[in-house]
Amino acid sequence: MKIDPHRAICALTTVLDFVGIDELQHGKRVAWIAESIAREIGWDEERQAFLFYAGMLHDCGVSRAMEHRRLTDGLTWSGAEAHCRRGESYLLECAPLRCFASVVRWHHTPWQQIQQLRVPPELALQSNLLFLADRVDALQAPHLNASQVDEAILAARDQLVDTVRARSGVLFNPDLVAAFERIGGRESFWLAMDPAYLLEYLENYPHASPLRDLGDRDVLALARLFARVVDAKSPFTHEHSLRVAKVARRLYELFELPAELAGSFEVAALLHDIGKLRVPDEILEKPGPLSRAERAVISRHSYDTFRILCRVFPDSPIPRWAASHHENLIGTGYPFHRAAAEIDLETRILVVADVLQALSQDRPYRGRMGSHAVGMQLTAMRDEGRVDPAVVRTTLLNLEELWHLATQA
Numbered sequence: 001m002k003i004d005p006h007r008a009i010c011a012l013t014t015v016l017d018f019v020g021i022d023e024l025q026h027g028k029r030v031a032w033i034a035e036s037i038a039r040e041i042g043w044d045e046e047r048q049a050f051l052f053y054a055g056m057l058h059d060c061g062v063s064r065a066m067e068h069r070r071l072t073d074g075l076t077w078s079g080a081e082a083h084c085r086r087g088e089s090y091l092l093e094c095a096p097l098r099c100f101a102s103v104v105r106w107h108h109t110p111w112q113q114i115q116q117l118r119v120p121p122e123l124a125l126q127s128n129l130l131f132l133a134d135r136v137d138a139l140q141a142p143h144l145n146a147s148q149v150d151e152a153i154l155a156a157r158d159q160l161v162d163t164v165r166a167r168s169g170v171l172f173n174p175d176l177v178a179a180f181e182r183i184g185g186r187e188s189f190w191l192a193m194d195p196a197y198l199l200e201y202l203e204n205y206p207h208a209s210p211l212r213d214l215g216d217r218d219v220l221a222l223a224r225l226f227a228r229v230v231d232a233k234s235p236f237t238h239e240h241s242l243r244v245a246k247v248a249r250r251l252y253e254l255f256e257l258p259a260e261l262a263g264s265f266e267v268a269a270l271l272h273d274i275g276k277l278r279v280p281d282e283i284l285e286k287p288g289p290l291s292r293a294e295r296a297v298i299s300r301h302s303y304d305t306f307r308i309l310c311r312v313f314p315d316s317p318i319p320r321w322a323a324s325h326h327e328n329l330i331g332t333g334y335p336f337h338r339a340a341a342e343i344d345l346e347t348r349i350l351v352v353a354d355v356l357q358a359l360s361q362d363r364p365y366r367g368r369m370g371s372h373a374v375g376m377q378l379t380a381m382r383d384e385g386r387v388d389p390a391v392v393r394t395t396l397l398n399l400e401e402l403w404h405l406a407t408q409a
């Protein structure tokens, strides 16, 4: 599993930015603002790049659009602490990104307060820089529209700079505020955040990535981090991706499929629902039946999964495996409507693992099923020709073990 770390983080930022739903660039803009301030105060390229990546990752603790909204609505919010702690704990568990954990932990702590805590001065300053960048973006958000940055922000920037200046020494470090005041006077700083320019900047990122080359274990760790972000989107999907991956991996072993691709298969299982971050919370948690329009919103998630994973894993079966988890053998699945002949065994396994885990978990419209009921349901699906008979057979033979994997933390 060779992946380019820069591409991976960019794609993952796009996914985190999905949580904003109406406003899809928050992480990327925060990255740009943080890096620009770091450059202005004379930090070297390595630290600029560190802040840029920290900006892209800073909201990895936010999975719910409602929380994202509260965070971008005003300058401070008493509930902000929760996502800082969540982000820190996700990053600590992910070896390749562990170096960002502390800066994310303190990225909403006011300058006055952080100085009274036992936070090392260097870390306090970096976190505060991230806080400032994040707040600048929250302040500019009402003046932006989704497709382009226009004159509205140039007209509003003086007032925005004043708002920040008024918090110098209280919310933000005075030197950082002074640097921000200088760059805030330049049109180029604001216009660079036009979505098209920002994407171009990301594509041709001028600094070396602070991430070393990633091996298979690192890729799995990254996939687990993002599975956690997806699963935290709703209480009804608690650990869904992590558990689907366990069930799928076990079935993969039972079928004695090639060991050298087992890691890739697990990554596909972990990330199969990554596109769900784009589905509004209200639809995901609606207790009653969904309308046609709401179903359409949900059913785009597997295609979004496909596009995201194609960017990170261009020459791998991972995107196809992951994105085909709602296909079936009678050709009525989505998003590709694949025919049975086009659906390989790995995909068939993932389809069953996803159904098995989902059935054994509470959903807004029904309660969880015990192993026996899950077995009956899978048998019915097999009889309708929707799922693979051999996969169902192996599942039924190992039902207790697999159900256990699907339900235990």
Ligand SMILES: [Fe+2]
Binding pocket: 026, 030, 058, 059, 071, 134
């Ligand atoms: Fe943020």
Ligand SMILES: [Fe+2]
Binding pocket: 272, 273, 301, 302, 325, 326
């Ligand atoms: Fe799904």
Ligand SMILES: [Fe+2]
Binding pocket: 240, 244, 272, 273, 354
């Ligand atoms: Fe799923």
